[in-house]
Amino acid sequence: MAQKPGIPKGTRDFSPSEVAKRQYIMSAIKHHFETFGFQPIETPSFENSETLMGKYGEEGDRLIFKILNSGNFFFDKNKIELPQSLEELRVNSSETINKEQLIELNKFTSRISEKALRYDLTVPFARYVVQHQNEIEFPFKRYQIQPVWRADRPQKGRFREFFQCDADVVGSTSLWQEVELVQLYDSVFTTLGLKGAVIKINNRKILSGIAEVIGAKDKLIDFTVALDKLDKVGEDGVKKEMLEKGITEEALVKVQPLFNFTGSINEKLEKLTELLASSEEGLKGVEELRFICDNVTEIGLGESILDLDVTLARGLNYYTGAIFEVNAPKEVAMGSIGGGGRYDDLTGIFGLKNMSGVGISFGLDRIYLVLEELNLFPDTVTEATKVLFVNFGNKEALYCMKAIVKLRQAGIKAELYPDAAKMAKQFQHADKRGIPFTVLCGDEEISTATFKIKNLSSGEQESVSLEALVEKLK
Amino acid sequence: MAQKPGIPKGTRDFSPSEVAKRQYIMSAIKHHFETFGFQPIETPSFENSETLMGKYGEEGDRLIFKILNSGNFFFDKNKIELPQSLEELRVNSSETINKEQLIELNKFTSRISEKALRYDLTVPFARYVVQHQNEIEFPFKRYQIQPVWRADRPQKGRFREFFQCDADVVGSTSLWQEVELVQLYDSVFTTLGLKGAVIKINNRKILSGIAEVIGAKDKLIDFTVALDKLDKVGEDGVKKEMLEKGITEEALVKVQPLFNFTGSINEKLEKLTELLASSEEGLKGVEELRFICDNVTEIGLGESILDLDVTLARGLNYYTGAIFEVNAPKEVAMGSIGGGGRYDDLTGIFGLKNMSGVGISFGLDRIYLVLEELNLFPDTVTEATKVLFVNFGNKEALYCMKAIVKLRQAGIKAELYPDAAKMAKQFQHADKRGIPFTVLCGDEEISTATFKIKNLSSGEQESVSLEALVEKLK
Numbered sequence: 025m026a027q028k029p030g031i032p033k034g035t036r037d038f039s040p041s042e043v044a045k046r047q048y049i050m051s052a053i054k055h056h057f058e059t060f061g062f063q064p065i066e067t068p069s070f071e072n073s074e075t076l077m078g079k080y081g082e083e084g085d086r087l088i089f090k091i092l093n094s095g096n097f098f099f100d101k102n103k104i105e106l107p108q109s110l111e112e113l114r115v116n117s118s119e120t121i122n123k124e125q126l127i128e129l130n131k132f133t134s135r136i137s138e139k140a141l142r143y144d145l146t147v148p149f150a151r152y153v154v155q156h157q158n159e160i161e162f163p164f165k166r167y168q169i170q171p172v173w174r175a176d177r178p179q180k181g182r183f184r185e186f187f188q189c190d191a192d193v194v195g196s197t198s199l200w201q202e203v204e205l206v207q208l209y210d211s212v213f214t215t216l217g218l219k220g221a222v223i224k225i226n227n228r229k230i231l232s233g234i235a236e237v238i239g240a241k242d243k244l245i246d247f248t249v250a251l252d253k254l255d256k257v258g259e260d261g262v263k264k265e266m267l268e269k270g271i272t273e274e275a276l277v278k279v280q281p282l283f284n285f286t287g288s289i290n291e292k293l294e295k296l297t298e299l300l301a302s303s304e305e306g307l308k309g310v311e312e313l314r315f316i317c318d319n320v321t322e323i324g325l326g327e328s329i330l331d332l333d334v335t336l337a338r339g340l341n342y343y344t345g346a347i348f349e350v351n352a353p354k355e356v357a358m359g360s361i362g363g364g365g366r367y368d369d370l371t372g373i374f375g376l377k378n379m380s381g382v383g384i385s386f387g388l389d390r391i392y393l394v395l396e397e398l399n400l401f402p403d404t405v406t407e408a409t410k411v412l413f414v415n416f417g418n419k420e421a422l423y424c425m426k427a428i429v430k431l432r433q434a435g436i437k438a439e440l441y442p443d444a445a446k447m448a449k450q451f452q453h454a455d456k457r458g459i460p461f462t463v464l465c466g467d468e469e470i471s472t473a474t475f476k477i478k479n480l481s482s483g484e485q486e487s488v489s490l491e492a493l494v495e496k497l498k
Numbered sequence: 499m500a501q502k503p504g505i506p507k508g509t510r511d512f513s514p515s516e517v518a519k520r521q522y523i524m525s526a527i528k529h530h531f532e533t534f535g536f537q538p539i540e541t542p543s544f545e546n547s548e549t550l551m552g553k554y555g556e557e558g559d560r561l562i563f564k565i566l567n568s569g570n571f572f573f574d575k576n577k578i579e580l581p582q583s584l585e586e587l588r589v590n591s592s593e594t595i596n597k598e599q600l601i602e603l604n605k606f607t608s609r610i611s612e613k614a615l616r617y618d619l620t621v622p623f624a625r626y627v628v629q630h631q632n633e634i635e636f637p638f639k640r641y642q643i644q645p646v647w648r649a650d651r652p653q654k655g656r657f658r659e660f661f662q663c664d665a666d667v668v669g670s671t672s673l674w675q676e677v678e679l680v681q682l683y684d685s686v687f688t689t690l691g692l693k694g695a696v697i698k699i700n701n702r703k704i705l706s707g708i709a710e711v712i713g714a715k716d717k718l719i720d721f722t723v724a725l726d727k728l729d730k731v732g733e734d735g736v737k738k739e740m741l742e743k744g745i746t747e748e749a750l751v752k753v754q755p756l757f758n759f760t761g762s763i764n765e766k767l768e769k770l771t772e773l774l775a776s777s778e779e780g781l782k783g784v785e786e787l788r789f790i791c792d793n794v795t796e797i798g799l800g801e802s803i804l805d806l807d808v809t810l811a812r813g814l815n816y817y818t819g820a821i822f823e824v825n826a827p828k829e830v831a832m833g834s835i836g837g838g839g840r841y842d843d844l845t846g847i848f849g850l851k852n853m854s855g856v857g858i859s860f861g862l863d864r865i866y867l868v869l870e871e872l873n874l875f876p877d878t879v880t881e882a883t884k885v886l887f888v889n890f891g892n893k894e895a896l897y898c899m900k901a902i903v904k905l906r907q908a909g910i911k912a913e914l915y916p917d918a919a920k921m922a923k924q925f926q927h928a929d930k931r932g933i934p935f936t937v938l939c940g941d942e943e944i945s946t947a948t949f950k951i952k953n954l955s956s957g958e959q960e961s962v963s964l965e966a967l968v969e970k971l972k
Binding site for chain 2: 028029030031032035036037038039040043044047055056058059060061063064065066067068069070071072075086087089090091092094133136137138139141151152154155156159161163165166171173175185193196198200201203204207211319322323324374375408409415421422425426429431432435436437438439440442443453456457
């Protein structure tokens with residue numbers, strides 16, 4: 025076989041420098057997760073299909089990667105029944121599949137596949153909490169940094185395998201959790217040197233309140249989608265779209281303040297209090313937001329900006345309280361680099377009721393692109409080997425190896441060129457690898473127990489003792 | 499749905515303390531991989547099926563997890579052809595499947611599944627090297643720490659999802675690589691506090707030499723398998739088995755020294771030199787082993803022991819030079835905790851010839867069990883949160899949060915209890931979580947800008963300034 029090998033679409037190989045940069049981001053996230061008291065768990069890459077199916081809607085089900093049962097199941101009449109009518113049900117690419125056929129397909133699929141790759145970290149976490157509820161001390165603050173898989177159509181910035189970095193608290197309705205999650209976002213972005221990330225916050229109860237005020241709960245999505253376009257199409261454009269969607273003139277009058285929804289968070293909260301005066305739920309949302317924003321402001325943030333965004337809806341049917349989304353600094357056109365919120369019934373799907381959860385997620389791939397674009401990765405992140413010992417032959421190599429052991433013990437990345445190749449070739453190797461120093465040891469160095477170190481960028485060289493060598497390279 | 503949720507057999511959930519211990523081991527491995535100049539790469543969890551199939555033998559193919567094509571492929575006559583005769587070919591569980599049926603099954607499987615989960619890290623690495631050969635500077639020292647999946651029958655210590663930790667050098671035939679890999683094993687085990695791990699080394703050329711000497715290349719596996727039982731069944735037992743397998747009396751006379759193959763590495767090398775005097779390849783193997791062992795001994799090891807084991811064969815048809823295996827210290831009945839060797843044609847399967855590779859792998863799960871059994875995990879590894887601030891209400895909580903921010907900035911894991919619950923409940927939470935300190939702040943502390951810290955095991959408590967608090971908990 026001599027085909028040119030490749031990888032499946034939507035997946036990626038990561039080179040050493042890419043891995044190093046990804047690890048740099050993940051380390052910062054992990055560090056802050058831990059100082060905030062979150063503890064790591066890991067769940068299997070694949071779950072039983074019934075754990076995942078039906079949790080992400082019809083579209084989600086379709087995007088879950090299913091694993092074929094192992095063994096020769098297909099031939100075994102006792103294990104798998106071929107639908108009698110399967111061949112008849114099949115269609116050409118151009119024909120569409122009807123509901124009945126889809127049910128038949130799903131039935132068949134569930135017979136040949138009982139496991140599926142995890143689609144996110146939230147459902148496996150809910151499963152974990154229910155399964156291990158007797159070992160867990162609540163409130164349980166867990167973090168999880170693992171890959172997930174989605175059979176989405178790959179496109180720029182969207183992959184079929186990608187990491188999620190999630191922190192969730194389960195078993196506490198305290199709003200201090202929301203306060204801390206805002207701080208957690210800020211701490212990570214501040215550590216990464218990212219200035220001006222906008223942590224947007226909203227509350228599902230405010231959205232419900234708006235729905236009450238406009239007199240149509242079912243129009244809420246149309247309303248927020250339209251309102252979100254205010255920047256692009258202006259007030260008249262937004263109103264036109266709203267009217268088209270069946271929102272009444274009267275409703276638009278009531279929510280007029282949302283069309284000029286600027287100012288400080290406090291000013292926005294004031295406007296919302298007036299606007300939602302007739303909605304008990306809406307006012308509860310305002311109160312919650314006020315608690316979170318007041319305390320965050322009082323405690324202070326690093327380099328990030330907190331903002332209140334009433335158009336923020338993210339998976340409207342999922343969140344029940346706070347909703348978070350983080351935008352990259354405005355000089356980078358990247359959109360959301362994180363999101364999350366509170367969901368009152370995380371574990372209900374697995375039979376454990378009344379377990380409120382709140383959590384956030386960091387978008388590793390997008391944070392990577394933002395740091396790359398703003399040139400925020402420190403040079404040291406991708407620094408591989410610090411020093412290459414030139415190989416003049418086995419006697420010299422042995423002398424070098426003894427020193428290399430000491431350097432490595434001091435945490436210095438050190439290598440011996442493996443062969444006594446021509447000097448030019450060895451130096452070229454150091455150059456191509458970006459190794460900043462070489463050490464040369466011949467008879468003279470061996471007899472005087474010294475090491476000739478050369479700085480490859482300045483050309484400077486000097487002979488030093490082993491101790492001095494360690495100091496110099498540390 | 500209120501079923502009690504579970505996970506697929508052979509997979510595992512990892513609790514916070516398990517993740518912490520696993521990360522402790524992986525950090526040590528990663529640290530030494532990097533000081534030795536190995537660079538990380540990552541490859542996708544699933545590869546195109548043709549990349550993996552046929553690389554691990556017939557048994558291996560069967561153990562590869564296959565991923566079902568996404569979308570409604572099954573109904574699409576243009577995309578997938580149902581074998582006409584499939585229904586006829588099917589059998590009952592009791593009947594056996596014949597070759598023809600297996601071919602039909604494989605053909606069908608390859609139509610409904612084009613991707614498969616990676617089975618090891620070596621084949622994806624070979625694929626990576628070939629695919630990216632123009633970006634790679636050789637010799638290329640790469641490490642990779644990622645999960646792999648095998649549809650093996652799960653049993654004690656054998657899982658369907660597990661991590662491999664591999665370091666390989668490709669593009670260098672220098673024996674200094676072998677020297678370094680022995681040191682690498684030793685460095686990791688020494689860092690982990692593991693005393694007396696036995697790094698066993700052999701060479702495929704010595705095994706070939708023995709085959710020459712016993713006059714039967716095809717009997718080599720029978721020979722090494724039998725010889726490996728020397729400890730258990732004694733010399734007579736081993737010889738009996740060898741004769742049964744068709745090895746001649748004359749051959750046994752020639753290799754008599756192997757039945758008393760004790761002594762220092764040098765003594766063993768002497769015996770081998772005599773024994774293999776008539777085999778050019780065998781003597782080459784002795785010479786290679788001598789180079790490796792001499793240099794390792796000269797440079798010195800930490801807590802591990804190097805030994806020469808002529809029965810070591812590990813995947814005989816795979817390795818072409820050095821063969822490594824590490825045994826846990828003899829007080830632990832665990833067997834191999836690592837292995838590796840040199841393979842002369844790593845990338846040939848993907849069309850890139852003459853690329854010699856040599857590498858080693860660390861068995862994470864077994865190392866974990868060994869450290870657990872010998873009680874070698876430092877207590878600090880599983881230490882989660884260091885201090886819990888008791889919550890007396892929102893005013894006090896805000897005062898605490900401002901201090902918590904400072905503690906976290908100093909790298910101290912600190913938490914606020916989220917609700918103003920009863921004191922007893924909050925202390926119980928600290929106790930159950932194993933949190934060693936609590937801080938209590940009421941009106942008095944707020945007015946004097948102090949923090950009352952309590953050591954939960956000694957009961958001691960004192961009021962200190964914020965600076966003193968940071969110092970105390972650091």
